[in-house]
Amino acid sequence: xxxFGNLSQVFAFxxxxxxxxxxxxxxxxxxxxxxxxxxxxLYGLALFTTLASFALxxxxxxxxxxxxxxxxxxxxxxxxxxxxxxxxxxxxGSLLFWAWVLSIVTAIVVRNTRTELKSRNTPYIYLVLATTxxxxxxxxxxxxxxxxLLDFIPRDGQGLNPMLxxxxxxxxxxxxxxxxxxFTVPFAYAISAMVVGRxxxxxxxxxxxxxxxxxVFLTIGIIIGGQWAxxxxxxxxxxxxxxxxxxxxxxxxxxxAFIHTAIIQERRNIMKVWNMVLIVLTFVFCLFGTYLVRxxxxxxxxxxxxxxxxxxxxxxxxxxxxxxxxxxxxxxxDLRSKHTLESYLSRESTFLFNNVLFLAIAFSTLFxxxxxxxxxxxxxxxxxVSQPFFNQVNTPLFLILLLLTGICPLxxxxxxxxxxxxxNFLFPALTALAGAVVLFIAGIRQxxxxxxxxxxIFVAVTIFNEFKGGTIARSRMTGESPLTAFxxxxxxxxxxxxxxxxxxxxxxxVVGITGSxxxxxxxxxxxxxxxxxxIGAYELRYDDFRGYRDRNRDIYAATLSVxxxxxxxxxxxxxxxxxxxxxxxxxxxxxxxxxxxxxxxxMPEISPDREITLKVTVNPLLxxxxxxxxxxxxxxxxxxxxxxxKKGAL
Amino acid sequence: MMRLVRYGGLLVFSLALLLSTPSRxxxxxxxxxxxxxxxxxxxxxxxxxxxCERAEAMRAMIRGMIDEGKTKEEILxxxxxxxxxxxxxxxxxxxxxxxxYVLPFVGxxxxxxxxxxxVRKWAFSGRKEASDEGAAGRADLDDELQRKIxxxxxxxEEE
Numbered sequence: 047x048x049x050f051g052n053l054s055q056v057f058a059f060x061x062x063x064x065x066x067x068x069x070x071x072x073x074x075x076x077x078x079x080x081x082x083x084x085x086x087x088l089y090g091l092a093l094f095t096t097l098a099s100f101a102l103x104x105x106x107x108x109x110x111x112x113x114x115x116x117x118x119x120x121x122x123x124x125x126x127x128x129x130x131x132x133x134x135x136x137x138x139g140s141l142l143f144w145a146w147v148l149s150i151v152t153a154i155v156v157r158n159t160r161t162e163l164k165s166r167n168t169p170y171i172y173l174v175l176a177t178t179x180x181x182x183x184x185x186x187x188x189x190x191x192x193x194x195l196l197d198f199i200p201r202d203g204q205g206l207n208p209m210l211x212x213x214x215x216x217x218x219x220x221x222x223x224x225x226x227x228x229f230t231v232p233f234a235y236a237i238s239a240m241v242v243g244r245x246x247x248x249x250x251x252x253x254x255x256x257x258x259x260x261x262v263f264l265t266i267g268i269i270i271g272g273q274w275a276x277x278x279x280x281x282x283x284x285x286x287x288x289x290x291x292x293x294x295x296x297x298x299x300x301x302x303a304f305i306h307t308a309i310i311q312e313r314r315n316i317m318k319v320w321n322m323v324l325i326v327l328t329f330v331f332c333l334f335g336t337y338l339v340r341x342x343x344x345x346x347x348x349x350x351x352x353x354x355x356x357x358x359x360x361x362x363x364x365x366x367x368x369x370x371x372x373x374x375x376x377x378x379x380d381l382r383s384k385h386t387l388e389s390y391l392s393r394e395s396t397f398l399f400n401n402v403l404f405l406a407i408a409f410s411t412l413f414x415x416x417x418x419x420x421x422x423x424x425x426x427x428x429x430x431v432s433q434p435f436f437n438q439v440n441t442p443l444f445l446i447l448l449l450l451t452g453i454c455p456l457x458x459x460x461x462x463x464x465x466x467x468x469x470n471f472l473f474p475a476l477t478a479l480a481g482a483v484v485l486f487i488a489g490i491r492q493x494x495x496x497x498x499x500x501x502x503i504f505v506a507v508t509i510f511n512e513f514k515g516g517t518i519a520r521s522r523m524t525g526e527s528p529l530t531a532f533x534x535x536x537x538x539x540x541x542x543x544x545x546x547x548x549x550x551x552x553x554x555x556v557v558g559i560t561g562s563x564x565x566x567x568x569x570x571x572x573x574x575x576x577x578x579x580x581i582g583a584y585e586l587r588y589d590d591f592r593g594y595r596d597r598n599r600d601i602y603a604a605t606l607s608v609x610x611x612x613x614x615x616x617x618x619x620x621x622x623x624x625x626x627x628x629x630x631x632x633x634x635x636x637x638x639x640x641x642x643x644x645x646x647x648x649m650p651e652i653s654p655d656r657e658i659t660l661k662v663t664v665n666p667l668l669x670x671x672x673x674x675x676x677x678x679x680x681x682x683x684x685x686x687x688x689x690x691x692k693k694g695a696l
Numbered sequence: 697m698m699r700l701v702r703y704g705g706l707l708v709f710s711l712a713l714l715l716s717t718p719s720r721x722x723x724x725x726x727x728x729x730x731x732x733x734x735x736x737x738x739x740x741x742x743x744x745x746x747x748c749e750r751a752e753a754m755r756a757m758i759r760g761m762i763d764e765g766k767t768k769e770e771i772l773x774x775x776x777x778x779x780x781x782x783x784x785x786x787x788x789x790x791x792x793x794x795x796x797y798v799l800p801f802v803g804x805x806x807x808x809x810x811x812x813x814x815v816r817k818w819a820f821s822g823r824k825e826a827s828d829e830g831a832a833g834r835a836d837l838d839d840e841l842q843r844k845i846x847x848x849x850x851x852x853e854e855e
Contacts (some may be wrong), residue, residue: 421796
């Protein structure tokens with residue numbers, strides 16, 4: 047099976063090179079037969095990466111520890127479920143996963159464009175996809191081969207890092223990879239549009255679903271990553287501004303900016319240069335994210351398997367970046383559209399400012415992430431840039447962005463009149479103001495929480511008004527009752543209302559973040575059996591302790607009765623786990639989650655006489671972060687649901 | 697207009713700097729200090745987050761210094777003198793480090809100025825185009841008619 051996997055990988059690489067050669071020959075000779083062969087070769091490539099991936103999966107499942115990668119990330123005691131997910135636990139498997147998914151995506155694009163081979167763009171789209179695949183397959187076959195063998199057969203593997211033994215491992219890495227990989231398609235379309243000079247909005251229309259779908263996957267990956275960190279790392283938080291987290295957030299920010307301005311280009315045929323810049327940057331930062339995950343250049347909690355591929359990635363990223371810049375510069379005169387705005391105050395101009403904000407946050411996140419390297423190069427001084435820095439710098443930027451999220455939909459396309467502004471702004475602004483006063487009286491005096499909640503009210507009211515206005519208009523027009531008109535309106539105009547649902551999700555996330563960070567309660571204490579610890583309205587009584595063996599770990603669990611305002615509110619059981627092959631024990635969070643607050647308990651220490659040390663946190667409104675995230679994802683999916691009558695572009 | 701941009705930029709910049717300055721509390725809590733320090737074990741986590749033995753030893757040092765009545769600054773300085781500046785979770789706001797704090801906001805202001813310049817240019821082109829079209833013999837539109845056209849256009853776009 048090792049040889050089979052190796053050969054499949056080699057064949058996939060050969061097919062990627064062959065496809066590139068055939069397409070280039072077809073383009074040079076203007077011969078459709080070569081192009082067709084190059085196109086079909088991409089199917090073969092997908093077949094061989096699939097075979098290689100199944101081979102690696104099989105080696106994990108059958109505990110073939112002579113394979114160095116399997117021995118490094120699995121062991122006999124690892125549950126089958128995690129043996130499968132260990133596929134992408136390290137650098138080598140992640141690269142194969144990248145190549146596999148990208149080859150499938152490429153095959154889908156090839157199939158959907160099978161009638162468009164005569165279009166001048168299409169061969170270049172294939173060429174960009176095949177080149178990207180060649181890069182990954184080159185790494186796999188020559189630098190970072192997951193099928194490399196050890197000189198001996200170990201009796202057992204080294205096991206999977208306990209932190210990766212979490213259901214989040216199924217979804218978090220793959221969804222992030224799907225997001226990163228998905229943006230290869232719009233990037234390929236953009237490059238081909240610039241090469242052949244077809245610079246109208248066609249490439250944007252054809253890739254709209256890929257853009258949003260990739261954005262949805264990135265969003266899912268980020269949210270699940272946050273949820274995983276929350277339940278696994280045991281510090282009561284969900285976002286640590288870790289370099290690898292930032293590496294996924296930066297392309298998300300740029301892609302979000304791109305999705306907004308793509309709408310403007312589709313409607314008004316302006317901002318063509320800007321959209322090209324944004325899609326090139328999005329793809330570059332998707333590669334950068336993959337590079338940073340395991341390059342080892344920055345200290346990260348995600349350092350599960352650095353193998354020093356940094357140099358290759360940096361060369362590829364540089365080629366993509368400067369190649370993109372060169373093409374944009376070459377096409378600049380053709381890309382320059384006759385930019386006209388009818389007014390300063392229009393949705394188009396506010397979208398431009400929202401873009402500035404997205405990019406400012408992306409820039410500050412990037413700059414903070416790499417600042418330790420810059421500082422060391424300039425001053426020789428080693429520094430750390432972590433949460434307090436990012437919270438200080440990015441929070442004001444996020445608040446301005448939130449304000450714009452509310453303002454943009456209130457301003458009409460083309461030109462907003464004074465009447466229009468007054469009509470649209472007055473009620474949301476007054477409601478937000480009233481909300482701020484109520485919150486102030488209720489005791490919320492810190493600036494950031496007060497501003498965040500007030501702005502959330504403002505944005506929520508603007509969205510509510512949009513839904514209300516649309517429903518009333520449809521109801522009047524069709525005679526439907528509002529209850530019938532509302533879902534039909536949303537379904538009929540799902541692109542627009544999907545966007546509003548995404549905004550609503552964002553508002554809910556802001557409320558969750560604000561509540562859980564500004565009003566968090568923490569305490570710590572050591573308890574003997576029968577003793578209690580108090581935090582806010584909660585009292586936790588230590589009742590019982592037991593130790594037992596479960597699959598690949600020894601578990602020590604304490605049972606505590608929870609009382610809220612003196613009334614019984616269930617039990618919680620924080621655990622301490624000793625995994626086979628793990629150097630250090632891990633803590634397992636016990637969580638009592640409600641819509642109002644999370645009671646979050648970990649047990650960092652157990653004394654020989656079974657005294658337990660507990661760290662207890664109350665995180666208000668935290669569950670709303672996951673609810674808001676889910677809404678964002680649903681809104682994104684809604685925006686790309688196909689029409690029943692018309693077929694989608696891709 | 698440019699004056700507006702300048703003053704706006706200045707306002708955003710000053711506001712951001714103002715908001716970026718952390719508030720100073722009077723009492724020192726252990727967790728407050730733990731969030732200003734990194735764990736020394738190489739895990740890349742805040743001290744308050746890490747559960748290793750090194751972290752526990754460092755936390756014990758903090759508790760000891762709090763009991764001795766040391767201020768937050770004194771405790772942080774003590775760690776910096778022992779481990780170097782990389783032990784701090786955020787770079788101190790001095791010297792070259794100020795670049796990290798200021799540059800994002802400078803970037804924002806520059807971005808806003810550039811956006812305003814472009815919007816102004818495009819809006820000017822839009823007005824000029826409209827006036828050229830008017831001069832070319834199109835009938836002048838009164839406000840009422842213009843509003844009706846705008847409303848119709850909006851309806852079409854919404855559909």
